[in-house]
Amino acid sequence: MKTLKTLAVAAALGLAAGPVLAQELYVPNLAYRTGPFAATGIPLMNGQADYMAMLNARDGGIGGAKLNFEECETGYSTEKGVECYEKTKGRAIVTQPWSTGITLQVLPKTNVDEIPILAPGYGFSPMADGKVFQWAYNTPAGYWDAASMILQYLDGQGGLDGKKIAFLHLDHPYGKEPLPLLEKKAGEMGFELVPIPVGLKEMQNQSAQWLQIRRERPDYVVMWGWGAMNAGAITEAVKTKFPMENMVGVWWSGHDADLKIVGADGAGYKSISWSFPNADAPVMADIKTHVVDAGNSQSNEEEMAGVFYSRGIVISAILAEAIRVAQEEYGTAEIDASQLRWGLENIDMSEARIEELGLTGMVPPFSTSCANHTGHSGGWMLEWDGEKFVKVSDLLSADLEDYQGLIGEKAQEYADANAPWPVNEGCEG
Incomplete structure (x- = not known):
């Protein structure tokens, strides 16, 4: 309700003052549709893009702001990945590196640029320690x-x-x-x-x-x-x-x-x-209606039934949920990178919320916090x-519990090796 009221007030003020400029959130993806890893990258990128396109078509974006999900092609090259990061960071509220190598290169830059890294299920495992890695998230589970x-x-x-x-x-x-x-x-x-x-x-x-x-x-x-x-x-x-x-x-x-x-x-x-792919999940029907049937998907029926396409959907859903909770917290549709950081630390992907998002059976429940940047969702064999x-x-x-100490130890080793390394002293738990 807080968000709706804020947006309604903003809209009213805009109408009174003149034409309202379209609101947009720039959430680029450092994609790899080419190179030796393209076979795995393409279905993941297609799933991510289709979910964001579905939100734009069905809901007008998130909270009234359209999503600009531009891709910057890296070919999974660390060098090209860093170039893409530098190219996109000026407007981006998030960076999605899509390679552990790129993630490790970008990681030190985040403390200066203050742009969160979203690396779902990959990246540097000690990023789970949110006190040390203030701007990095490998939700919903790490290596x-x-x-x-x-x-x-x-x-x-x-x-x-x-x-x-x-x-x-x-x-x-x-x-x-x-x-x-x-x-x-x-x-x-x-x-x-x-x-x-x-x-x-x-x-x-x-x-x-x-x-x-x-x-x-x-x-x-x-x-x-x-x-x-x-x-x-x-x-x-x-x-x-x-x-x-x-x-x-x-x-x-x-x-x-x-x-x-x-x-x-x-x-x-x-x-x-x-x-896990679930062809009967409501989100799949919405993507078909708003994206596939409209001719706006690069995917195909066989790919859409697979594990990686559905994982791309889940990844974009995680980012979208972080955007939504940040909008609610700050009362604005056009959140900035710092506000998205708060959103990424306050995801509560409960069973009930998974159902509401139409992702039934596609991802296990998890939640994040200031200290826990991974979520540790669990998984299926x-x-x-x-x-x-x-x-x-x-x-x-x-x-x-078996390796929480190892996370802290390796996180501290990284901070010491890259000193001076700022930590979030106010982050507890």
Whole structure:
């Protein structure tokens, strides 16, 4: 009601003074529709863009302000990503880097530019510490959450003590992110961790890595892949007859198109996920009516049924919710970056709110705060049945207490290494 009254007063004043200028929120996306990771980027970007287009068409934007969801193409290149950040930061109220490498480069700039980073499900895991990282958010779950849930799930299959886990990962900041937690848990749970990096030039030819896997004979392969690496690894796993039921990927390694390459031979492969496609969710009908049927979508029916397109929808819904709560708090439609920061710290994506947004079954509940910039939503274990991903677990929750201290330790290490680093002393809890 507060927002409606404020906007009504603003509109009345505008009419009295003359024509009202269109209100707009600039929320650019550092997209990657080209390059070696395009196959995964395109459905994500399409889902994000379609949700924002739906809000513009159905609701006139958010709170009376249209959304300018301009894309700046990075090709997943860190250098191009930084260029896009510099190009867009003048008007942007948020930056969406879409790469851990870009995120790490932009992270120090946020304290100066005071523009929040929104990196849903990726980025630097210690960004969960909102006291140290005042302008960075990796809602609704971080990489250490993913590692925790994967290990919990595997431990439930017969224990991990005495087992061997091959960690097949992209040789990139993203692929190395879960190593601190995996190394900690290997000592605590009694399993042997064998890191196996995949270079950017090796993504499509992983014969050396899979030769090592055959030699090591691990009980499980945990994959932290991206783009062409995922398809390459899954194809090699099938070729070498690795038991697919013993291969588990992070949420960026659970792309339908990668598994369709091997079809039924990939049955049993699993991926942890904080999102899930639901064709019957009301939001899907609204996107069809207001975007697809209007000829304004770059997607297609097959892509829209997949995990990554629906994840793009959820990501934009998270940003939209942060915008909405910030508008309500500050009584203005055209919030600035600092006000959006407050919104990102006050998201309450409860079951009831998820239902209201039409996202039924598509994302687990989570909430953020000044101190908690991740939300730690939990996730589902998905399994490829030969044709599509299906849920094979109840909602799993990361054991945050187990590594809360590690988050604080690594956050402080980062702050010390980048001193002087401002922290939010007023942020408690």
